[in-house]
Amino acid sequence: MTDESPTTAYDLAAKGQAAAAAAAGAFDQLPIYLPGVECAERAAIRALQLEKLQRQVRYTYDKVPYYRRRMDEMGVHPDDVRTLDDVRRLPFTDKSALRETFPFGMFAVPMDDVIELHASSGTTGKPIVVGYTRDDMDVWSECIARLVQMAGVLPGDIAQMAFGYGMFTGGFGLHYGLQRLGCAMVPAGSGNTERHINMIEDYGTTVLVATPSYAMRICEVGEQMGYDWASSPLRVGLFGGEPCPPALKAEIEARMHIVCTDNYGLTEVMGPGVSGECLAQRFQQHIAEDHFLWEVVDPETGETLPEGEYGELVLTPLDKQAIPVLRYRTHDLTRVFTEPCACGRTMARMDKVRSRSDDMLIIRGTNVFPSQVEDVLKDVEEVTPHYHIVVETVNGMDSLTVETEIRPEAFSDSFEHMNAIKAKVKAKLDGTLLVGTNVKLVEPGGIERTAGKAKHVDDLRR
Numbered sequence: 001m002t003d004e005s006p007t008t009a010y011d012l013a014a015k016g017q018a019a020a021a022a023a024a025g026a027f028d029q030l031p032i033y034l035p036g037v038e039c040a041e042r043a044a045i046r047a048l049q050l051e052k053l054q055r056q057v058r059y060t061y062d063k064v065p066y067y068r069r070r071m072d073e074m075g076v077h078p079d080d081v082r083t084l085d086d087v088r089r090l091p092f093t094d095k096s097a098l099r100e101t102f103p104f105g106m107f108a109v110p111m112d113d114v115i116e117l118h119a120s121s122g123t124t125g126k127p128i129v130v131g132y133t134r135d136d137m138d139v140w141s142e143c144i145a146r147l148v149q150m151a152g153v154l155p156g157d158i159a160q161m162a163f164g165y166g167m168f169t170g171g172f173g174l175h176y177g178l179q180r181l182g183c184a185m186v187p188a189g190s191g192n193t194e195r196h197i198n199m200i201e202d203y204g205t206t207v208l209v210a211t212p213s214y215a216m217r218i219c220e221v222g223e224q225m226g227y228d229w230a231s232s233p234l235r236v237g238l239f240g241g242e243p244c245p246p247a248l249k250a251e252i253e254a255r256m257h258i259v260c261t262d263n264y265g266l267t268e269v270m271g272p273g274v275s276g277e278c279l280a281q282r283f284q285q286h287i288a289e290d291h292f293l294w295e296v297v298d299p300e301t302g303e304t305l306p307e308g309e310y311g312e313l314v315l316t317p318l319d320k321q322a323i324p325v326l327r328y329r330t331h332d333l334t335r336v337f338t339e340p341c342a343c344g345r346t347m348a349r350m351d352k353v354r355s356r357s358d359d360m361l362i363i364r365g366t367n368v369f370p371s372q373v374e375d376v377l378k379d380v381e382e383v384t385p386h387y388h389i390v391v392e393t394v395n396g397m398d399s400l401t402v403e404t405e406i407r408p409e410a411f412s413d414s415f416e417h418m419n420a421i422k423a424k425v426k427a428k429l430d431g432t433l434l435v436g437t438n439v440k441l442v443e444p445g446g447i448e449r450t451a452g453k454a455k456h457v458d459d460l461r462r
C-alpha cells in the first residue's frame with residue numbers, strides 16, 4: 001500500500017489503529033459492527049421500532065399474566081398500539097413488580113427455553129432475577145459487540161475482564177459480546193489487582209473491562225508496583241456499571257495512557273448493551289434503538305418530556321423473549337438527542353448517567369445529589385476525584401460530611417496548609433449544595449476502592 005492509497009476501516013483494524021484514527025478525528029474511518037442498522041435513516045429506525053413494539057406488546061400480553069391484568073385494568077389492548085406514541089398508553093414497570101413475582105413470575109417462556117439466569121442484588125429485599133433464551137443471548141452479544149466496536153475495540157484485541165463473573169450481568173455480558181466481535185478473552189474476574197497487572201503485561205492485554213473505580217485502583221496498584229503504563233500494551237478501557245465522572249475518566253486516561261469509554265445498561269432490561277459511547281462523542285452514549293424503545297419522563301409525574309430535556313429514562317426492550325418488560329422505570333436521569341453523530345451512527349444518544357432520581361439526599365430540607373459533590377471536587381486541584389459522603393443525625397439534625405482525598409503533591413505537614421485546603425473545599429461545597437457541610441481530608445488512597453461498583457454514600461439516618 002502506498003502513502004496515497006485511501007485508508008479503509010479494515011486497514012485500520014488490521015493495524016490496530018482505531019484509537020489513533022479517533023484521536024486524529026477520522027471518526028468515519030472507524031469500523032462499525034452493523035452499519036446497515038447503526039447508520040440507518042431515522043425513519044427506518046422508527047418504522048422498525050413500531051413493528052417490533054406492536055409484536056412485543058402482543059407477546060407480553062399473551063404470555064405474562066401480570067401485564068394482561070395491568071393492561072385489562074387500564075382498558076388498553078395490544079391492538080391500541082398504532083403509533084410509537086401509543087407506548088404512553090401502556091403501564092410502567094418498576095422494580096417492585098419484579099420483586100413481587102420473584103423468582104420467575106414475570107417469565108414469558110417455560111424454564112426449558114431459558115439458558116442463563118442473572119440477578120441484580122439491590123440494597124433491600126429479594127434480588128431481581130432475569131432469564132435469557134438462546135435468542136436473547138444472541139441479541140445481548142450483538143448489542144455488546146456493537147458497543148465495544150464503537151469504543152475502538154477491534155477483532156483480535158485481547159480483552160481482560162475485571163468485572164465479577166457471578167450473577168452480575170457485567171461479567172458474562174461483556175465476555176460474550178467481546179468474543180462475538182472476535183476478541184480473545186482473559187477471564188480474570190474482579191479482585192487480585194496485582195495479578196491483573198501481571199496479566200496485562202504477560203498476555204499483551206489491549207482492552208480492560210472494569211468499573212471506572214476499579215480501573216483507577218488497577219492504575220494506582222500498577223504505579224505502586226513500578227509498572228510503566230506508558231509502555232503497556234493496554235489501549236482501551238471499557239467502563240460501565242456505575243457513573244463515570246468526566247474527571248475520573250480523564251485522570252485514568254492520562255495516567256494509564258489509554259482511551260476510555262463508558263457503556264450503560266441494567267439487569268431488568270438486559271444488562272450492559274443498552275448504550276455505549278463512540279469515540280466521537282466522549283460524553284454521550286448511542287442507544288441500541290432497534291432493541292430498546294426509549295422515553296424520557298418527568299420522574300414525579302411520569303409525563304413524557306420533549307427531546308433534549310432532562311428526566312428519567314424509561315426503556316422498553318423490543319425483542320426480549322424470556323422476560324419482556326414494558327416501560328421500565330430506570331430511575332436514571334439523562335436526556336436524549338437524535339441529531340447525526342460524527343461517527344456516522346444515527347442511533348439516538350443519551351447523556352451519560354450521572355445520577356438517579358432515587359439517589360437524591362434531602363439534607364435539612366435541601367436536595368443534594370452526589371454528582372454535585374463530584375462536580376465541586378473536580379475543580380479543586382489539591383484533591384482527587386475520590387469521595388465518600390456520610391449523612392447522619394447529630395443532635396436531631398441532618399449532618400453531611402464529605403470525605404475527600406488529598407493529592408500526594410498537595411499533602412503537607414503544615415496544619416495551616418491543610419486547614420486552608422479544607423476551608424477551600426468547604427466553601428465551594430457549601431456554595432454549591434446550599435447546605436453546610438463538614439469536610440474531612442484523608443490521605444492519598446484513603447477512600448476505599450472496590451472491585452465492583454463504588455459506594456459513595458452512607459446514609460446512617462435510615
Ligand code: DLL
Pocket residue numbers: 120169170171239240241242243244262263264265266267268271272273330332352353354356
Ligand atoms: O450495572 C449493567 C452493566 C454492567 C452496565 C456493566 C454496564 C457495564 P445493574 O447491576 O442492574 O446492571 O445496575 C444498573 O447501574 O440503572 C445505573 O444506575 C447504573 N449504571 C450502569 N451502567 C452505568 C453507566 C448493570 N455507564 C444500574 N453510567 C443502572 C452510570 C450506570 N450508571
